[in-house]
Amino acid sequence: MSNFAYISVAILLTLGIYGMVLKKNLVKKLIGMTILQVAVIMFFIASAVKGGATVPVLDERLGIPNPIHYISPLQHCLMLTAIVVGVATSGVAFALAILIYRRFKTLDEGILLQRMGEK
């Protein structure tokens, strides 16, 4: 059962890549991209999980002075950054998608290629 998280990550990854590579619609590609990013984030977080451990706050009052009982905080920090990066990427991507729609009046890749050639 401990592999459950990783299996779902694998499924999400596949879904994401499928969406990014094979979907014709640009927005669907972006959805795939977001799924991919989420999968990676989940992968990191899943690797930080430890059975029965808790939030890593070193406080006398909480009574857990031993770091063994903490989950690994590093992955969370990293993923915080990764989320920010993901947001930025999505922002740029959507801006581009909107620009593409305004210029070419379509988001379908096939039609887009056709219209790119026309000029």
Add this chain to the structure above:
Amino acid sequence: MRRFRRNIIILMVSKMVAPYIMLFAFYVIFHGHLSPGGGFQGGTLLSAAILLMRLTAGIKLGERQFKRILGTPLGSLGVLIYFGVGFLALLWGGEFLNYAYLPFGLTPEKLRYLGILLVEIGVGIAVAAILVSIYDDLLEHNNE
């Protein structure tokens, strides 16, 4: 595209909710160095409050709350606060972001405390402003 239509119920509800979101956002930002939370989360909440008003009241009213043109400069300012704190430490002999070297005449512990707070504020402002300006830019209608 569908045109924007104001809905009084949604408007009233969000008018009541938005200040509390903002309040919570400030709480998250200012407690970032003490408890889970911080600039990113707080900034996002702050921008959520602003965006809620923009969504429900429309861009015209929304701009009374937060001017569109302010987005980029405020974003820059926020990052500059963060960057400036880091650079200040660098200038005063430490490494970049080594808060213990900040020139505020406190003990290193207090300085770290203060430094992180300043950074969180900067990040909060930046994130909020940038997220709002992303929204604004996406909405922008310049027909090319």
Add this chain to the structure above:
Amino acid sequence: MTETWQVYPSIIPLYVVGISLLAVPLIVLSNNRPNLREFWTLGASIVKFLLVFSLLPNLLSHRIALFTLWEIAPGITLTLKADAMGVFFALVASSLWIATSLYSIGYMRGLKEHKQTRYFASFAVCLSATMGIAFAANILTFLIFYEILTVATYPLVIHKETKEAISAGRKYLAYTLSAGILLIAATVLTYKLTGNLDFKAGGIFDPTSLPRQRAWILFLLFLGGVGVKAAIMPLHSWLPAAMIAPTPVSALLHAVAVVKSGAFGVLRLVGFIFGPTLMHLYGLDILLTTLACLTIITASLLAFRQDNLKHRLAYSTVGHLSYIVLGAALLSPAAFAGALLHLLNHAFLKITLFFCAGAIYVTMHKEKISELKGVGHAMPWTMGAFTIATIGLMGVPPLNGFISKWEICLGSLQAGTVLPLIILIISGLLNGGYLFPIIYKAYYTGTPHPIKEKEPYIMVVPLLVTISFAVLLGLFPNGVFTFFDLATGVGKEILRGFVR
């Protein structure tokens, strides 16, 4: 002659290479003042010749000038070394550059050619590269100048800017750039095998470290590299195509500098990279001899078919270049000396022939042999020189062509084979066969032309100078710059200790 050579540092080799490069910006800058521009060209050529000449006394007292610029790649320096063979080639090329410069001025102005600045500038770069090839002390230096020569010749080949010129240029680049690549591959392999790229009389390879198969591959790579410029068949076809270039270019570059660089490369390859021992051990000399013999005969036969005068001369050049290759391949002191001497003698003779062709073209605007009726009467000096040069090329005694041929034949006997000797004799006859009809046509057919234009002196003087040098070289082979001693010295040095 087993004297040891003494090496002394001297900057003169660098000056020799650099002087014409220095002239390039001056030539380009005086674009609008033709007289000044031509002054730079002439000046550079004369200074260059004097510089080369100044190396000679030291060389004769067995002192070699050496100049190391800097390390161009780790472990390999950019070094110029004026050894006997290098000075020999440099003397030939630089002395002929003076004549060609003079001649070029007459030719280019006579035809009112366009883009003369580009022409003279490229010419100067070519000469620099040729000097670099002559003085290169290691394979990488040689390669660098070899490639520079390739590129610098291109603007001259396409000078006319017509469709044919462009396609000839393409052909030229296709051949020579491919050759350059083979040469790079060969150089890299050599470096890997020996860790040393310096030319050394007698070869740089140790036979034990180079098995037969690898030696063959390496030799073929090298031969492909230098053989294209030396126009060994079947790599020759760029040379007739390149005859589209202006005649002075054909004269100096495609009879002397460029093709002789290839032949010089073959000499370096045989004498200084592989060495006679290795060549003989693996039967490489037989390969080279066969190729050379085939080329000599085939080229002479093909020359018969050419109606264009310059093309006929080009095929003749192909044949004569293989004399040099043959001389190198025979692996005997006399033959090697003969090869070097032929490099010199053929240069003077062929440049005269090309000068004549150019003079005819400028004066009468004719380049087909079938149109040359009566030219002999219109242009007595030119055709006179042409006739003497033809006799020289055939190898008839008092002229210089005889000496080199004699040496090669002697070498052939030293090497214990007769076939090359027979080939050379047949080739001499074939030479007469395809060149005499021109003379016949010029003198004995058609009515004497009413002389419209006189032979331009600025063109006739150089060709008379070159032909008289050819005669002098025949009469006193050692009298002019001790060419003969130099050549025999080199031959002996390379084959010292070689036992068949």
Add this chain to the structure above:
Amino acid sequence: MISHNSPALIPLISLGSAIALPLIAFKKKALAHPFTLLVSFTMVILSFYNIARVWQGERITYHFGGWLPPVGIEYLLDPLSAFIACVINTVAFFVLIHAGGILEREVPHRTVPYCALILLFLCGANGIIITGDVFNLYVFLEIFSLAGYGLIAVGERAAVVASFRYLILGTLGASFYLLGVGFLYIVTGSLNMADLKRIIAVIPVNPALIAALALMVTGMALKMALFPLHGWLPDAYTYAPSTTSALIAPIGTKVAAYVLIRLLFFVFGIKITVDTIPLLDVIGYMAAAGVLYGSLLAIAQKEMKRMLAYSSVAQIGYIGIGLSLANPMGYIGAVLHILNHAFMKGALFLVAGNLRNGSGHSEIPRFDARLRKKYPGGMAAFSVAALSMIGIPPMAGFFSKWYLSLGAVEKSNWVMLAVILISSLLNAVYFIRIWERVYLIKGNEENDDTLLQEKEPLILLVPTLILSFSLILLGLGNSFLVTKIIARIIPPGM
């Protein structure tokens, strides 16, 4: 202060000024470009300062925020990173000078954000080069890429599509890389490169480690546009503004190549990349195929920038080949080619930019002798850079081929040797095509209106000439660079 912080200063300065730029140029838009140039100049000075320090044998580390590795983020200056940083900042500086003359025309109303993006782009590139932490590298990689997407998107009409495609593939690559970092962290528990190297050397090779390596290399190969993964590159280079092309072509892919070098040789080590799995062989043959494919397609192109883009695919292949040889000569060739190609491609894209600026197009079939008459300087720069691309000695390009060939011979890899040499012939074909047009085809005088400007302005000409003519110097002085800098840090185990 400067000596203590010099490794971090380059990315920090560019980051800070990228942020400050919108404020500084808020009122006066014309300030944007001079300011950018000034910053870029400072970066050049700093990178030369760094390389001078490294020269004296220092191996400079910098600990972000005072946290020591492996906990904190470490910046590392060794001869390799100092060298690459130097190359990138120098090329960027010249391209930015050039941008002064072309920016107003190509990105009329967006100079301020455009300049800010350039600075961010440089910040990302320098950060990638200098960081010693695999996750920090990811962050810089994304800064770098995001700025790149923006820089491309402001180009021609179709540039947005090209940029979008680049974004999709770039994000895919970055995600792969991040996933690899995850695996690596799970296996080793560290993110610091030096620490990772130490740990990887002692732990037994396991599938997770191999997966990490494969994922990271795939991600970087995507960013680097290694042959089968190059799909985004031609469009992106073609439709981008000239300044962007001239920046991204020399810098963008090289940075990814640098990361590949770091990962393969300095983090994972030869033991794994060569002995355990044939990863380098795979890279090598992909690269070799890319060299031939790129060169052949470059011959087929009618648009100069697109031709140069395909040529870039080929040239990246050279770097891949050099890496795959895994011996000192191949490595030297690869690193040297990063430098040489940066200068060559920089110069060539600047020429393409000049042509577009002057005549409004860069379509090869429309070239003729008028171009040479109008732009003698630009064409001279083009010729020199093209000769170098073909590999005529003593130009710089010859020597990267020289070292690569030596490496191939050393490994007795004849296929690679043949590919390297044949490709220079192919290069010759597509450059000679242009020469023939520019120098030999007479222009028809009727549609003379294609030439808008009489002469190329100095601000466009000078950087182009400097970049291309320095190729001769780089070629003549390559031994100095190789022995003094590149060979100083041959990866361990070669």
